[in-house]
Amino acid sequence: MLTLLFLTFCSKTDVATDYDKTVDFSKLKTYNYWEADKTKDELSDIDEKRILSAIDEQMTRKGYVKNDSPDFLINLVTDSTETQNISTYYSGSSYKRTWGWGSGHSDQTVSTITQGILFIDILDAKKKKLIWQGKRTGNLANTIEEKDKNAVLLASQILKTFPSKIAIVK
Incomplete structure (x- = not known):
């Protein structure tokens, strides 16, 4: 099972957001989680618990309240991609006293990097x-x-x- 949720914070990271410009976010006050599309096949129960707790903390900081009759639902979607990194090293020719000029050669190393993608859908x-x-x-x-x-x-x-209720109210 791939526990994909927690991404390391290194120089190669991307965050992107998008939203529907026709939505009046100032009317949103309450939230809950969408149970329909659980990504259990890629997200362990432990990782899911970690991220939901972190989202709850962020939503509370932004002024939203978790409620059984929510204005909006939060859904988590995970994905991953694997890329191969091929590095080639060349050694040039060298002069050897007994044999004359030697030929150069190249070596290649291949490494696979798995990148995780976490979507938070509202x-x-x-x-x-x-x-x-x-x-x-x-x-x-x-x-x-x-x-x-x-x-x-x-x-x-x-x-x-994501819009903050605290900023909207002020």
Whole structure:
């Protein structure tokens, strides 16, 4: 099972967001999680618990309240991509006293890098239509310590541009 959620924070990371410009986000006050599309095949229960807790923390900071009759729903979607990095090293020719000029040769190393993608989808609770989406791409974390450390950072990076009730009210 691929526990894809927790991405390491290195130089090769991407965060992107998009939203429906016709939505009045100032009317949104409450949220809950969409149970329909659980990504259990790629997201362990432990990782899911970590990220949902981190999202709850971010939503509370932004002034939203978790409720059984929500204005919007949050859905998590995970994906991964594997890329191969091929490095070629050349050794030039060299002069050897007994043999003359030697020929150069090349060596190649191939490494596979798995990058995880976490989408946080925000849907209108009544219409079940996507109104906001954030995603984060990065290398996967391997240790429990990395996963614990990155949970809040991951949620805060993705949700950074999601409108804050506190900012809207002011």
